[in-house]
Amino acid sequence: MLKRVFAADLGTYIDTDVLVKGWARFVRNTKSTTFIVLQDCSGTVQLVGPADLPVHVKREDALEIVGRVRKDQRAARGFEVDIIDIRVVGHSAESLPFLSRSDLTDIGLETVLDYRPLALRTDRGGTIFRVEAALVEGFRSALRRRRFTEIFSSKIVSEGTEGGANLFPIRYFQRVAYLAQSPQFYKEHGVVGLERVFETGHVYRAEPHATSRHLTEYYSLDFEMGFINGPEDIIAVEREILTEMFGNVRQEFGEQLGQFDAYLPSMLNVPIWTFDECLDRLKRADAPCDLVDDLTPEAERQLCTMAEKEAGVSAIFVVGFPLSARPFYTFPRSDGRTAAGFDLLFRGVEITTGGQRLHSRRDLEHALCQRGVDPHAFEPHLRMFDFGMPPHGGLAIGAERITTQVLGLRNVREATLYPRDVQRMSP
Amino acid sequence: MLKRVFAADLGTYIDTDVLVKGWARFVRNTKSTTFIVLQDCSGTVQLVGPADLPVHVKREDALEIVGRVRKDQRAARGFEVDIIDIRVVGHSAESLPFLSRSDLTDIGLETVLDYRPLALRTDRGGTIFRVEAALVEGFRSALRRRRFTEIFSSKIVSEGTEGGANLFPIRYFQRVAYLAQSPQFYKEHGVVGLERVFETGHVYRAEPHATSRHLTEYYSLDFEMGFINGPEDIIAVEREILTEMFGNVRQEFGEQLGQFDAYLPSMLNVPIWTFDECLDRLKRADAPCDLVDDLTPEAERQLCTMAEKEAGVSAIFVVGFPLSARPFYTFPRSDGRTAAGFDLLFRGVEITTGGQRLHSRRDLEHALCQRGVDPHAFEPHLRMFDFGMPPHGGLAIGAERITTQVLGLRNVREATLYPRDVQRMSP
Numbered sequence: 001m002l003k004r005v006f007a008a009d010l011g012t013y014i015d016t017d018v019l020v021k022g023w024a025r026f027v028r029n030t031k032s033t034t035f036i037v038l039q040d041c042s043g044t045v046q047l048v049g050p051a052d053l054p055v056h057v058k059r060e061d062a063l064e065i066v067g068r069v070r071k072d073q074r075a076a077r078g079f080e081v082d083i084i085d086i087r088v089v090g091h092s093a094e095s096l097p098f099l100s101r102s103d104l105t106d107i108g109l110e111t112v113l114d115y116r117p118l119a120l121r122t123d124r125g126g127t128i129f130r131v132e133a134a135l136v137e138g139f140r141s142a143l144r145r146r147r148f149t150e151i152f153s154s155k156i157v158s159e160g161t162e163g164g165a166n167l168f169p170i171r172y173f174q175r176v177a178y179l180a181q182s183p184q185f186y187k188e189h190g191v192v193g194l195e196r197v198f199e200t201g202h203v204y205r206a207e208p209h210a211t212s213r214h215l216t217e218y219y220s221l222d223f224e225m226g227f228i229n230g231p232e233d234i235i236a237v238e239r240e241i242l243t244e245m246f247g248n249v250r251q252e253f254g255e256q257l258g259q260f261d262a263y264l265p266s267m268l269n270v271p272i273w274t275f276d277e278c279l280d281r282l283k284r285a286d287a288p289c290d291l292v293d294d295l296t297p298e299a300e301r302q303l304c305t306m307a308e309k310e311a312g313v314s315a316i317f318v319v320g321f322p323l324s325a326r327p328f329y330t331f332p333r334s335d336g337r338t339a340a341g342f343d344l345l346f347r348g349v350e351i352t353t354g355g356q357r358l359h360s361r362r363d364l365e366h367a368l369c370q371r372g373v374d375p376h377a378f379e380p381h382l383r384m385f386d387f388g389m390p391p392h393g394g395l396a397i398g399a400e401r402i403t404t405q406v407l408g409l410r411n412v413r414e415a416t417l418y419p420r421d422v423q424r425m426s427p
Numbered sequence: 428m429l430k431r432v433f434a435a436d437l438g439t440y441i442d443t444d445v446l447v448k449g450w451a452r453f454v455r456n457t458k459s460t461t462f463i464v465l466q467d468c469s470g471t472v473q474l475v476g477p478a479d480l481p482v483h484v485k486r487e488d489a490l491e492i493v494g495r496v497r498k499d500q501r502a503a504r505g506f507e508v509d510i511i512d513i514r515v516v517g518h519s520a521e522s523l524p525f526l527s528r529s530d531l532t533d534i535g536l537e538t539v540l541d542y543r544p545l546a547l548r549t550d551r552g553g554t555i556f557r558v559e560a561a562l563v564e565g566f567r568s569a570l571r572r573r574r575f576t577e578i579f580s581s582k583i584v585s586e587g588t589e590g591g592a593n594l595f596p597i598r599y600f601q602r603v604a605y606l607a608q609s610p611q612f613y614k615e616h617g618v619v620g621l622e623r624v625f626e627t628g629h630v631y632r633a634e635p636h637a638t639s640r641h642l643t644e645y646y647s648l649d650f651e652m653g654f655i656n657g658p659e660d661i662i663a664v665e666r667e668i669l670t671e672m673f674g675n676v677r678q679e680f681g682e683q684l685g686q687f688d689a690y691l692p693s694m695l696n697v698p699i700w701t702f703d704e705c706l707d708r709l710k711r712a713d714a715p716c717d718l719v720d721d722l723t724p725e726a727e728r729q730l731c732t733m734a735e736k737e738a739g740v741s742a743i744f745v746v747g748f749p750l751s752a753r754p755f756y757t758f759p760r761s762d763g764r765t766a767a768g769f770d771l772l773f774r775g776v777e778i779t780t781g782g783q784r785l786h787s788r789r790d791l792e793h794a795l796c797q798r799g800v801d802p803h804a805f806e807p808h809l810r811m812f813d814f815g816m817p818p819h820g821g822l823a824i825g826a827e828r829i830t831t832q833v834l835g836l837r838n839v840r841e842a843t844l845y846p847r848d849v850q851r852m853s854p
Binding site: 004023042060061089090116126133136144153156169185186194201206227383417 | 523553598604620628
């Protein structure tokens with residue numbers, strides 16, 4: 001039996017019989033000839049057969065074809081495949097909401113989400129998720145090169161890490177557990193044990209927002225490292241790894257990026273502005289800034305525009321948020337009032353929160369008491385600080401958000417295979 | 428300021444001042460000298476200082492040390508570091524349940540789990556999780572080389588994929604959702620869109636088992652591919668990728684594997700036996716086999732012993748399980764009675780379930796009806812079969828189980844950072 005050859009590899013099989021498999025992206029019949037553009041996981045190829053094929057073929061059918069590769073200067077890739085035998089191994093429906101060659105920007109988001117697999121077969125839909133996978137893998141490999149170890153921590157937890165009421169309860173046998181808001185505690189345990197750890201996995205926020213940037217379940221790219229001097233060490237790592245991740249995507253997807261408003265800059269010179277400096281800048285620009293402890297979406301957009309003008313990159317590390325607005329485990333700056341943490345705004349949207357964490361058990365107990373929480377509830381976590389916990393910190397990047405911002409999409413759901421929000425829990 | 432140098436890299440810094448950071452794995456004072464073995468994420472190094480160090484240092488303290496690397500033939504690595512300055516940046520408790528140089532096999536499993544980060548700092552504990560990370564990454568990269576795309580599918584679902592009552596309910600705003608038992612449906616959607624997909628992520632089974640091989644939350648290595656001829660195509664891919672994954676681990680962890688009863692064979696010649704043939708063999712060996720639709724743990728052990736004798740590898744692909752014992756989406760073999768699926772038994776334990784799936788909507792609707800389920804409940808899933816679904820199949824490997832079997836551990840919890848079972852949901 002013939003071995004299956006991928007569309008992308010056919011150029012080395014001129015004048016050879018091959019077996020190709022994929023979907024009919026395009027079918028055209030003339031009086032004498034049938035043209036089929038076949039799409040598989042590697043790309044597309046044009047096939048040519050007689051007008052009277054042994055089977056009826058329509059667009060989006062799954063096909064297996066035996067053919068012979070023939071040089072043809074007129075063909076886009078310099079060759080075509082002459083059909084010798086053809087089978088339909090998966091029939092498509094007569095009526096479909098859109099097709100693999102449709103322009104996804106013309107299709108409503110709800111339709112795209114209800115027919116996600118078909119959207120994946122379009123150029124735009126397929127590329128979005130291939131880019132997302134490349135960003136995630138770029139994150140992992142950049143950290144692996146820096147001696148980080150990947151961990152897989154539990155998403156079923158007995159208490160929240162971030163405070164607040166936005167937890168999804170699970171009926172765990174006879175008890176109540178929650179879906180993890182972040183792997184924060186487990187990353188810190190990882191630091192005590194392995195010094196440098198990362199995790200890529202889903203986290204959960206029971207927030208009833210219906211905005212273009214919020215999901216109740218998102219894929220979080222997390223790392224945490226020990227023996228830091230301050231949050232600037234975390235910022236330095238993020239500058240480097242984002243630059244590497246963006247470089248990978250530019251290299252791997254060069255041509256396909258043309259269909260997007262893509263932005264993959266070097267991140268090495270992203271400026272660092274304090275929260276107070278951001279407020280000043282917004283005031284001077286007459287921008288609305290009745291802000292106390294966080295930036296509004298509009299403020300984030302304006303600040304990125306300012307950074308692009310001043311520093312040539314539409315991104316800012318914002319440091320020095322009010323301590324009270326950050327989780328209890330946040331390390332304070334020397335003023336005692338602001339946090340040794342940061343957000344990264346990228347192209348108008350926050351895509352990272354990070355910073356230094358408290359590393360002394362006493363400080364953590366004190367911080368919990370100050371927020372009216374009994375430290376005993378956190379004892380299984382606090383115990384891990386008895387093993388010589390060094391100064392440490394880390395960050396989390398939302399995979400769907402960074403993909404959305406990098407490709408210039410309008411809604412984070414475009415970069416989420418099956419988004420979950422207050423409305424949607426299926427398919 | 429001096430740049431931090433990792434222990435593993437110190438050999439290239441002879442006669443140079445360096446900054447090293449890590450934990451005191453060992454501290455010994457003589458009349459004139461203090462010896463410290465420092466451990467960081469890269470390895471260990473011996474440091475030498477005067478008897479009267481400026482600070483008190485005890486085992487497991489987190490240290491930052493300025494020192495000078497000095498050649499010394501007597502030292503294990505051919506050099507030592509003379510301490511110039513030393514700071515304790517994280518104090519360990521006076522009393523700890525065990526130490527980083529403890530033999531983890533002497534410590535009870537419950538203690539290990541309650542003090543997981545400290546266990547990670549031991550040679551055995553650290554290596555188990557580094558090997559697990561390497562197996563997961565080996566799975567991903569082997570598939571990436573074969574044109575598979577990584578997907579990130581939702582773990583919040585509106586119905587189970589595997590049937591049965593072992594679902595964890597979530598309170599999802601005003602509705603009930605469930606934790607996903609597997610990414611099965613989403614992988615199949617991925618096949619329609621991208622032809623070849625994989626996912627690595629947590630899955631959930633509300634099974635109140637308290638065995639050494641069951642968890643309620645485990646990390647599942649899943650792939651699914653289109654245009655297959657039968658389950659043997661899936662088996663062929665698994666043989667290859669496991670062989671690559673094992674080869675990576677042998678190469679990366681050569682020395683450290685000595686402390687385990689490790690088993691990392693080539694999987695290319697693992698035999699394929701039918702379920703009926705397995706029952707015959709068990710009968711002939713006078714083994715207990717009152718089996719109807721599955722193998723018992725004892726039968727799995729005996730079959731692997733037989734395979735080792737006959738084929739030289741302690742592993743078997745078992746094919747042809749009764750169809751009724753497999754999920755509704757299972758493709759039947761030509762006899763109509765048995766499943767076109769397989770289990771992989773490895774070293775006495777099942778580590779994979781895989782096979783071919785039904786690819787026609789009509790067959791799926793029929794299979795659901797036969798099990799007394801109204802197909803309408805699955806409509807958002809069944810709709811995806813209208814886009815030209817080719818014959819397809821895939822498999823799932825439990826990451827904790829394969830790590831356990833590869834390293835010869837006694838309990839899957841040894842390879843689970845924070846195991847979840849009917850008893851345990853913290854830390």
